[in-house]
Amino acid sequence: MPKKKCECPPGAPAWMTTFSDLMSLLLCFFVLIVSMSSVDPDEFDKASGALKGSLGILTEDPSTMEIIPEIVPKISDVDLGELSMAISKLQDFVETQKQKESVQVVITSKGIAVRILTPLLFDQGMAELRPQGLPFLAKIFDLAKDWENRIRIVGHTDDIPVKNALYESNWELSFTRARNVMKFAVNYSKMPPERFSIVGYGEYRPAFPNDYEENRKKNRRIEIFIEYELQTDPLI
Numbered sequence: 001m002p003k004k005k006c007e008c009p010p011g012a013p014a015w016m017t018t019f020s021d022l023m024s025l026l027l028c029f030f031v032l033i034v035s036m037s038s039v040d041p042d043e044f045d046k047a048s049g050a051l052k053g054s055l056g057i058l059t060e061d062p063s064t065m066e067i068i069p070e071i072v073p074k075i076s077d078v079d080l081g082e083l084s085m086a087i088s089k090l091q092d093f094v095e096t097q098k099q100k101e102s103v104q105v106v107i108t109s110k111g112i113a114v115r116i117l118t119p120l121l122f123d124q125g126m127a128e129l130r131p132q133g134l135p136f137l138a139k140i141f142d143l144a145k146d147w148e149n150r151i152r153i154v155g156h157t158d159d160i161p162v163k164n165a166l167y168e169s170n171w172e173l174s175f176t177r178a179r180n181v182m183k184f185a186v187n188y189s190k191m192p193p194e195r196f197s198i199v200g201y202g203e204y205r206p207a208f209p210n211d212y213e214e215n216r217k218k219n220r221r222i223e224i225f226i227e228y229e230l231q232t233d234p235l236i
Contacts, residue, residue, distance in 0.1 A: 111227040118220040127176040145189040152225040158216035159203040175200025
């Protein structure tokens with residue numbers, strides 16, 4: 001007698017539906033575990049803190065608080081138009097005072113360079129600042145007081161030996177002049193002294209040959225450099 005043929009109901013068996021649901025849940029579970037294992041801890045803390053705060057559970061957990069440091073602008077962060085406008089005002093002041101030949105301002109790839117011929121700032125052979133030169137220094141340091149950039153002040157002389165008992169050499173005279181400009185800048189603008197460096201080159205870095213009086217006059221100068229980038233000390 002032939003075996004009776006099994007007649008299966010149409011559609012998937014009931015156990016197959018349950019098994020498929022179980023596999024889908026397991027897949028979602030493992031995907032969730034993988035995604036949680038690669039989460040950024042900082043971002044997770046922020047999200048956790050926001051959730052706790054919204055639920056009224058915790059509002060002052062230090063681990064979920066984000067501290068935003070104060071940002072002090074550098075010249076490289078300042079809008080170029082704002083910088084150009086500030087320098088234009090300085091140049092307009094120089095022209096108004098008829099000192100265009102004595103004060104030069106140049107924007108370079110490394111910062112702002114200002115050159116001041118020393119007759120505007122000092123009497124011959126002396127290092128005390130003349131009162132008529134102070135407004136020019138004030139305008140220059142107004143440019144830099146809101147930034148954190150380093151300021152380098154350099155003194156130069158001509159090659160004629162100094163002829164007084166106060167200074168032993170042009171080297172000493174140029175350094176003292178640079179130091180007095182720095183002291184004015186600190187007292188006037190209240191900038192911290194650690195922003196400054198001073199150098200005295202004496203007659204050893206002439207801008208022009210010391211061959212006649214006009215060139216010697218141009219070599220007697222103070223140069224102020226407001227540098228774009230902060231240089232770290234390689235010995236620290």
